[in-house]
Amino acid sequence: MDSRVSDPAVRAPLSDTATTGLKIVIVGGFGVGKTSLVGSVSEIHPLSTEEIMTQAGVGVDDVGQVRDKRTTTVAFDFGRITLNAENILYLFGAPGQERFWFLWDQLFAGSLGAIVLVDTRRLEESWYAIDRLEHHGMPFVVAVNRFEGQGPSLDQIRDALSLPPDVPLIDCDARLRESGKFVLITLVRHLTRLSERMP
Numbered sequence: 001m002d003s004r005v006s007d008p009a010v011r012a013p014l015s016d017t018a019t020t021g022l023k024i025v026i027v028g029g030f031g032v033g034k035t036s037l038v039g040s041v042s043e044i045h046p047l048s049t050e051e052i053m054t055q056a057g058v059g060v061d062d063v064g065q066v067r068d069k070r071t072t073t074v075a076f077d078f079g080r081i082t083l084n085a086e087n088i089l090y091l092f093g094a095p096g097q098e099r100f101w102f103l104w105d106q107l108f109a110g111s112l113g114a115i116v117l118v119d120t121r122r123l124e125e126s127w128y129a130i131d132r133l134e135h136h137g138m139p140f141v142v143a144v145n146r147f148e149g150q151g152p153s154l155d156q157i158r159d160a161l162s163l164p165p166d167v168p169l170i171d172c173d174a175r176l177r178e179s180g181k182f183v184l185i186t187l188v189r190h191l192t193r194l195s196e197r198m199p
């Protein structure tokens with residue numbers, strides 16, 4: 001059992017003073033660490049819709065770079081973070097497999113912004129996420145999971161993804177709470193900067 005379940009904070013009900021829910025989505029290709037990110041930063045035991053991957057997925061799901069993967073998200077992950085007495089951040093992790101991408105547009109509804117997780121071995125899987133976010137005009141930051149050591153530099157990744165200079169691009173390890181929190185803070189700062197620019 002997840003050790004956080006025995007932590008009273010994990011089961012704490014939403015504060016009575018909470019008035020505003022802010023929705024953030026986490027997108028990216030298959031197995032880039034979306035469920036891990038929601039799990040590492042959520043203050044509640046995250047709702048996840050993981051299913052065991054079976055032989056039926058062979059030839060449908062591209063497991064070439066994620067051979068140790070045993071489960072996959074089939075709907076979405078859900079987590080929560082209390083920012084202060086009034087503001088609550090709700091995190092929605094999208095399913096990564098192409099056959100579930102049709103769910104993404106619904107997940108984007110009402111979202112303030114997004115985190116795109118990127119695996120440097122499969123950069124092309126992030127193009128779809130960036131394309132959809134740009135289509136929706138939704139602000140986003142890009143966080144790079146380095147599964148196999150170093151890989152390309154952030155500048156090279158920015159070039160490969162054709163990211164505009166004002167889109168934040170950072171390294172992260174989705175399994176680590178502090179690293180996940182830094183990604184969220186980067187997004188919140190980006191959203192604040194954009195709102196200050198609005199007339």
Ligand SMILES: Nc1nc2c(ncn2[C@@H]2O[C@H](COP(=O)(O)OP(=O)(O)OP(=O)(O)O)[C@@H](O)[C@H]2O)c(=O)[nH]1
Nearest residue numbers: 030031032033034035036072073096145147173174
């Ligand atoms: N090295 C490394 N491994 C990670 C990182 N994040 C996740 N993993 C591992 O990668 C595997 C896949 O992680 P998930 O969080 O299930 O990925 P996902 O994006 O939710 O996968 P789908 O929902 O199936 O698309 C797990 O075994 C994680 O432990 C990371 O930042 N670095």
Ligand SMILES: [Mg+2]
Nearest residue numbers: 034035072073
């Ligand atoms: Mg997942």
